[in-house]
Each structure stands twice: as C-alpha cells, then as structure tokens.
Amino acid sequence: APMNRLALAxxxxxxxxxxxxxxxxxxxxxxxxxxxxxxxxxxxxxLQRGRxxxxxxxxxxxxxxxxxxxxxxxxxxxxxxxxxKLEEHLRGEDFFNVAKHPTITFKxxxxxxxxxxxxxxxxxxxxxxxxxxxxxVATHFNCADHPMAKKKxxxxxxxxxxxxxxxxxxxxVPAVADEVKLQIQVEAFKD
Numbered sequence: 527a528p529m530n531r532l533a534l535a536x537x538x539x540x541x542x543x544x545x546x547x548x549x550x551x552x553x554x555x556x557x558x559x560x561x562x563x564x565x566x567x568x569x570x571x572x573l574q575r576g577r578x579x580x581x582x583x584x585x586x587x588x589x590x591x592x593x594x595x596x597x598x599x600x601x602x603x604x605x606x607x608x609x610x611k612l613e614e615h616l617r618g619e620d621f622f623n624v625a626k627h628p629t630i631t632f633k634x635x636x637x638x639x640x641x642x643x644x645x646x647x648x649x650x651x652x653x654x655x656x657x658x659x660x661x662x663v664a665t666h667f668n669c670a671d672h673p674m675a676k677k678k679x680x681x682x683x684x685x686x687x688x689x690x691x692x693x694x695x696x697x698x699v700p701a702v703a704d705e706v707k708l709q710i711q712v713e714a715f716k717d
Contacts, residue, residue: 550588553680553714555598557582562600562710566690567703576616578630580604585714587669587680589642596634596647602627620697627654634662643667644682656693662686662710672715681713 563577583598603624605616617624634649644667651660667682686708691699 549590550586550593551678552717553585553587554717555581555583555585556679556713556715559681559713560711562708565707565709567705569701574607576605576607578602578604579606584717585680587637587644589639592637592639594634594637594644594647596632596649598632598634600630600632602630602653621695623654632660632662642669647684651688651693653693654695658688658692660686660688662708675715678716679713680716681711684708684710684712 557580560581561577561579562581563575565573565575568574578600580601581598581604583596585594585596585598587594602622603617605613605622607613607616616622619626622630631652632649633652634647636648637644638646638648644664646661646663648659648661650657652658662684663686665683665685667680669678669680671677672679688706688708689704690696690706691704
C-alpha cells in the first residue's frame with residue numbers, strides 16, 4: 527500500500543507540473559503617466575476638457591486565463607482645467623463635492639482580451655458615493671519591457687461615456703451636458 531500511495535503522489539505531482547503556470551502579474555500605476563480626463567459639451571458651443579492630476583492603484587493581468595482586476599483611486603480635488611475659478615466650482619457641492627467625497631474609484635473585475643491584449647475592462651465606478659457599472663474600452667494597449675526603468679510595463683488608452691446625473695451630479699443640465707466622455711491614459715510598472 528505505501529508503494530501505491532507513493533506512485534499516486536508521483537503521478538499527481540507529474541500532472542501538476544504539466545499544468546500551465548499561472549501568469550497573473552500585478553502592476554502599480556505610474557502616477558506620472560496616468561491621467562483620467564473628461565470632456566463635456568458646454569452650452570452647445572464647445573467641448574470643455576479637464577483632467578485629474580492624482581491617480582493611484584493596482585492592476586492584475588492574466589492573459590492566459592483571460593482574467594484581471596483593477597483597483598483605481600482618483601483624487602477628486604486634483605481636478606485640473608487650467609482655470610482656478612472653474613476648479614473651485616468643480617470641487618464644490620455642485621459638481622465633485624470633494625469635501626464629502628474626496629475620491630472617485632473604479633474597481634474592474636471583468637477583463638476582455640484579444641490575444642494577450644486587454645480590449646475592455648468592466649467594473650464599478652463610484653462617484654459622489656454612487657456606484658454604477660461602467661465598461662472602459664481600450665483604444666490602445668501594450669505590454670513590454672520599459673527601456674528606462676528596465677522592468678515590464680503595461681499601458682493603454684481607455685474610453686467610456688457616462689451620464690453624470692446617474693451619479694447625482696445634476697447641476698446645469700442640460701446647458702452643460704449630462705453625457706460625459708471619459709478618457710483614461712494609463713501606464714503601470716510590474717511589481
């Protein structure tokens with residue numbers, strides 16, 4: 527009987543050895559190259575744009591298993607439009623209400639791949655304390671060894687369109703459009 531158990535253990539070990547190694551890799555956002563931005567129609571005249579200057583988070587990617595996770599935090603007070611008075615208004619209760627809701631978060635748990643490249647990430651966007659499903663679609667995605675940092679990096683450009691009223695941001699609708707296009711440029715280094 528001991529021999530059989532030994533043979534069984536060897537067979538199991540052999541079977542495990544032939545399984546593909548899990549290729550999940552964790553990346554930390556490069557804060558110098560990750561800037562979520564937005565654009566919104568102003569009075570029907572022009573698209574007004576802004577961005578957030580402080581974003582942090584982690585992403586795991588497993589192309590072999592076609593899985594991934596994203597946990598991203600945006601500092602709402604870091605909103606930047608190039609106009610001090612507008613930024614004051616955007617930080618206030620009419621818009622991002624940063625005193626009460628200092629962060630905007632995105633937690634992604636459904637990754638779609640084309641080959642080994644991420645095509646979209648679906649998850650939950652939480653803004654003003656309201657959580658709604660959002661899918662970020664990749665218009666570009668690439669992973670490669672970073673020439674200066676000498677380690678693996680991944681990056682991409684992602685887009686989504688949301689309705690700000692879904693999150694309770696109702697000020698000046700429809701003069702300032704309800705529909706907001708989000709554009710997120712992201713780079714991350716392998717941990």
